[in-house]
Amino acid sequence: MRVTWSGDELVFRLDPEDEITGRAADDHPVKLATNTCHVHGVPADAHPDLYAVAAWTIVAPWTRRRIAFDRGVSPELAAALHDGWGIEAGPVSGTARRTGSVLAISYSGGADSVAAAAILPEAPFVHFKRVSHPRVPNRWSHYRSDVLARLAAQTGRELTVVSSDLEFTLAEPRPGYPEHHAVAAGALLLADELDLGGLAFGYELGSRWLGGDRYLLRFTPDNPMWAPHGAWGRLFAAAGVHIVLPVGGVSEAVTMRLALNSPLKDQLRWCLRGVDGPCRTCGKCLYKELIQAAVEGRPLDTPLTADRPVARKWLRPPPYGGQEMVEYGLARVPGIESSLFGGAAEYFDASLESTSWLDHCYPPALEEIPDRWRAQVREFMTAEVGLMTPEEVRKVEEWGT
Numbered sequence: 001m002r003v004t005w006s007g008d009e010l011v012f013r014l015d016p017e018d019e020i021t022g023r024a025a026d027d028h029p030v031k032l033a034t035n036t037c038h039v040h041g042v043p044a045d046a047h048p049d050l051y052a053v054a055a056w057t058i059v060a061p062w063t064r065r066r067i068a069f070d071r072g073v074s075p076e077l078a079a080a081l082h083d084g085w086g087i088e089a090g091p092v093s094g095t096a097r098r099t100g101s102v103l104a105i106s107y108s109g110g111a112d113s114v115a116a117a118a119i120l121p122e123a124p125f126v127h128f129k130r131v132s133h134p135r136v137p138n139r140w141s142h143y144r145s146d147v148l149a150r151l152a153a154q155t156g157r158e159l160t161v162v163s164s165d166l167e168f169t170l171a172e173p174r175p176g177y178p179e180h181h182a183v184a185a186g187a188l189l190l191a192d193e194l195d196l197g198g199l200a201f202g203y204e205l206g207s208r209w210l211g212g213d214r215y216l217l218r219f220t221p222d223n224p225m226w227a228p229h230g231a232w233g234r235l236f237a238a239a240g241v242h243i244v245l246p247v248g249g250v251s252e253a254v255t256m257r258l259a260l261n262s263p264l265k266d267q268l269r270w271c272l273r274g275v276d277g278p279c280r281t282c283g284k285c286l287y288k289e290l291i292q293a294a295v296e297g298r299p300l301d302t303p304l305t306a307d308r309p310v311a312r313k314w315l316r317p318p319p320y321g322g323q324e325m326v327e328y329g330l331a332r333v334p335g336i337e338s339s340l341f342g343g344a345a346e347y348f349d350a351s352l353e354s355t356s357w358l359d360h361c362y363p364p365a366l367e368e369i370p371d372r373w374r375a376q377v378r379e380f381m382t383a384e385v386g387l388m389t390p391e392e393v394r395k396v397e398e399w400g401t
Helices: 048-062 075-085 111-119 145-153 180-189 231-238 252-260 283-296 309-315 323-332 352-359 363-367 371-385 390-397
Strands: 002-006 009-013 021-023 029-032 036-038 066-073 088-092 102-106 125-130 159-164 170-172 196-200 242-244
Touching: 002 048, 009 048, 021 048, 048 066, 048 075, 048 180, 048 231, 066 075, 075 088, 075 231, 102 111, 102 180, 111 252, 111 371, 125 145, 125 180, 145 159, 159 180, 180 196, 180 231, 196 371, 231 242, 252 283, 252 323, 252 352, 283 309, 283 323, 323 352, 352 390, 363 371
Parallel strands: 002 066, 066 088, 102 125, 102 196, 125 159, 196 242
Antiparallel strands: 002 009, 009 036, 021 029, 029 170
16 A cells, blocks of 8 residues: 555555455445545644554555555554554654643544543544545435534534545445544644644443444453554554543443533534434434433434334344443333334343443543543542442453353
8 A cells, every 4th residue: 555645635556465345443344435535624744653644544444465655654653553453664764753742532522422521621622524525426415514513613612623535435335434543534633733642532331342333242352443452542652642532431321411411412413414403313313312211211202113224123133233222221211112122122131230330430441541631531430420340340341241
């Protein structure tokens, strides 16, 4: 793979051993649509390691043996690529970037990132905004990135919006991040300007520790995407921007509760389609409605019926993505047996007691937060959420066995 940054444009060319259809860190197949993308409004003098990591978040799925950058990277950065992926990177020259002092939040406006904002009230936001690509038709025009950016601007928090068409590098399964970490491409390129030493993401217990949607449903301490000691964590750290997961130890029930009680609740939006509010008809809205109804202790409120494609999967047997939260909802939503989730309810014996561990924080997640920010997160979790008991910790670590 050969990559070149020209202003805000990234151009990459595959080597003979590279693949048109590759696999992301979560082993999901991704097909290449084009070999260019743009990250708008970034400085021209960022550290070479930042350009390298930003490029790698985009081209990693298709790169097999080597990557040639258009500027020299530090030995530390090249070593992280080799140790994490077996990739030979070059040219190698210069020194590693100095780690900055600021922790920013990669802010989407969803419940998980709003919860992260509640824990880190002084942290600035960096918001990724999708824009059209000059060479690739927009096959997902219902994605309302303009609405999400407008809501982010209404939070009153220090905000940097980075616009990019990098999601259109994908032809299949649809426009999206080549790697989940590509959402950070803009923040990486602005890291010198913003003095970033860490970037906080809203990935929670299910995504960090329980496998997430595309993984086997099991306890995954070495999660290849979000374990700080894993390849991606070491790569970001080599560029002086540590991955921080302030809500990595709590469930989506906790992040939903924190978000609904947050000063930013009026800007809360997990739906990618809605204009004046959540669309209420997409699969994400249905899943989040289950969690919100469980948190609020009320019946499900959705216009969806069982004949809609987004509802059909709940009529099939498990496993389900986010299964721990499905069980949490089944135990708490009144009348769930006669709802869209009635079929799923037949497969579980969920109760308040069996799911209460999802109301507390998994302590090992706090140990993964870099020293300079750990005490603040620990203090919040201890005071506002509560730490898991040893028995509840075992629930996490026996998940899926």
